[in-house]
Amino acid sequence: xxxxxxxxxxxxxxxxxxxxxxxxxxxxxxxxxxxxxxxxxxxxxxxxxxxxxxxxxxxxxxxxxxxxxxxxxxxxxxxxxxxxxxxxxxxxxxxxxxxxxxxxxxxxxxxxxxxxxxxxxxxxxxxxxxxxxxxxxxxxxxxxxxxxxxxxxxxxxxxxxxxxxxxxxxxxxxxxxxxxxxxxxxxxxxxxxxxxxxxxxxxxxxxxxxxxxxxxxxxxxxxxxxxxxxxxxxxxxxxxxxxxxxxxxxxxxxxxxxxxxxxxxxxxxxxxxxxxxxxxxxxxxxxxxxxxxxxxxxxxxxxxxxxxxxxxxxxxxxxxxxxxxxxxxxxxxxxxxxxxxxxxxxxxxxxxxxxxxxxxxxxxxxxxxxxxxxxxxxxxxxxxxxxxxxxxxxxxxxxxxxxxxxxxxxxxxxxxxxxxxxxxxxxxxxxxxxxxxxxxxxxxxxxxxxxxxxxxxxxxxxxxxxxxxxxxxxx
Ligand SMILES: C[S@@+](CC[C@H](N)C(=O)[O-])C[C@H]1O[C@@H](n2cnc3c(N)ncnc32)[C@H](O)[C@@H]1O
Numbered sequence: 001x002x003x004x005x006x007x008x009x010x011x012x013x014x015x016x017x018x019x020x021x022x023x024x025x026x027x028x029x030x031x032x033x034x035x036x037x038x039x040x041x042x043x044x045x046x047x048x049x050x051x052x053x054x055x056x057x058x059x060x061x062x063x064x065x066x067x068x069x070x071x072x073x074x075x076x077x078x079x080x081x082x083x084x085x086x087x088x089x090x091x092x093x094x095x096x097x098x099x100x101x102x103x104x105x106x107x108x109x110x111x112x113x114x115x116x117x118x119x120x121x122x123x124x125x126x127x128x129x130x131x132x133x134x135x136x137x138x139x140x141x142x143x144x145x146x147x148x149x150x151x152x153x154x155x156x157x158x159x160x161x162x163x164x165x166x167x168x169x170x171x172x173x174x175x176x177x178x179x180x181x182x183x184x185x186x187x188x189x190x191x192x193x194x195x196x197x198x199x200x201x202x203x204x205x206x207x208x209x210x211x212x213x214x215x216x217x218x219x220x221x222x223x224x225x226x227x228x229x230x231x232x233x234x235x236x237x238x239x240x241x242x243x244x245x246x247x248x249x250x251x252x253x254x255x256x257x258x259x260x261x262x263x264x265x266x267x268x269x270x271x272x273x274x275x276x277x278x279x280x281x282x283x284x285x286x287x288x289x290x291x292x293x294x295x296x297x298x299x300x301x302x303x304x305x306x307x308x309x310x311x312x313x314x315x316x317x318x319x320x321x322x323x324x325x326x327x328x329x330x331x332x333x334x335x336x337x338x339x340x341x342x343x344x345x346x347x348x349x350x351x352x353x354x355x356x357x358x359x360x361x362x363x364x365x366x367x368x369x370x371x372x373x374x375x376x377x378x379x380x381x382x383x384x385x386x387x388x389x390x391x392x393x394x395x396x397x398x399x400x401x402x403x404x405x406x407x408x409x410x411x412x413x414x415x416x417x418x419x420x421x422x423x424x425x426x427x428x429x430x431x432x433x434x435x436x437x438x439x440x441x442x443x444x445x446x447x448x449x450x451x452x453x454x455x456x457x458x459x460x461x462x463x464x465x466x467x468x469x470x471x472x473x474x475x
Pocket of ligand 1: 225226250300301302303304305306307308330331332333336385386387388412413414415416417442443444445
């Protein structure tokens, strides 16, 4: 260890800052966050510094540095950009025994300001001891990604209950265990997901019971379209903490590998037309698991609220009185668009986009409201059709009957996965595009003039010819 790490209390204590440029302002912002009382010495302050002075938040002297400025200071910073002045501040501070930092001059400093990750009360400081400041910043960025943004709220939440826990849970091992369980348990998860009201109720009950064990929580999490690096940071964190993962067929192994090694995995995957685990049973599983006090991640392909039945599961959980929240994922339409360079809206092509299921086009939708293809055809919006491969002949027929026979269409199969394929053509040929290209995997069908902008990477010669003619039509 090259330097000794400490956190220094500067609240309401005098700190000297010599300099008035951007580097000085950056240090000033940081010092004010910690409520230091800062005196700035400079003849040439930035407006930002003047504003703070006018607001009465700092002292400012419009002159050069004098060694007497160090009297009473607990820390000194020099950021003048002038070698002689910076050296003078450094030498005088050392002589007066005041710790000094000269910005970007480790040889003139006897302390550094580390790279900082801040979450309210939680502060993580990273230093390379001057060996590789850029590496320290890279480490800081990695920690930023790891720590949930509201971790500080969790610290403040725990602080609110410290007295109450102290009053009822005996000191030593019991109290340690209480907090240990709290920070890795469902109440903390509730705070982190933003439900402080629910967490407060649960914590009050836990304090009265003297144990934070509680019925579990269900996070309904979108896993995105397949690529593991398209999973959100929140989803990654929850996967890493889950006791049980209840997942669909469309969730890739790569994503499941992000989960805690010892987490139980329950596969409730469905294939089109066959439903190995009926929805009622899935609802029952997640409720049972949460009632057993587990942290459950209900992991779904894409986004849970886009043709994902996330709404139904959330209703059931709420009715059962189980804490639940929803983490969005990248939906297949957006993934397909990005993966093929095909914007779903475009100033020259479409000012609206409709997400629609093709599953109902073959009349097998049961009680679900029917899709009005004639209204969609008239809307001029880009149509992003989910679950449409099986019903491609019917969709092609319906839209052609309503005047879209020549409209470009792009199919993106297995978007963002290693086996992604893109084929393009015209609506009237949609059934052939599916058949001739052997599209069997999960695929999006995107309809509208934007579809001609997609980069077609595979497909039959006929599909490629179509694609070229679509591009020509678009130009
Ligand atoms: C039951 S829906 C689930 C949609 C999911 N909730 C979402 O937001 O993407 C399944 C349909 O999503 C589409 N889909 C899912 N993943 C896909 C992928 N990687 N590439 C293309 N389409 C996909 C297909 O149309 C598939 O039939």
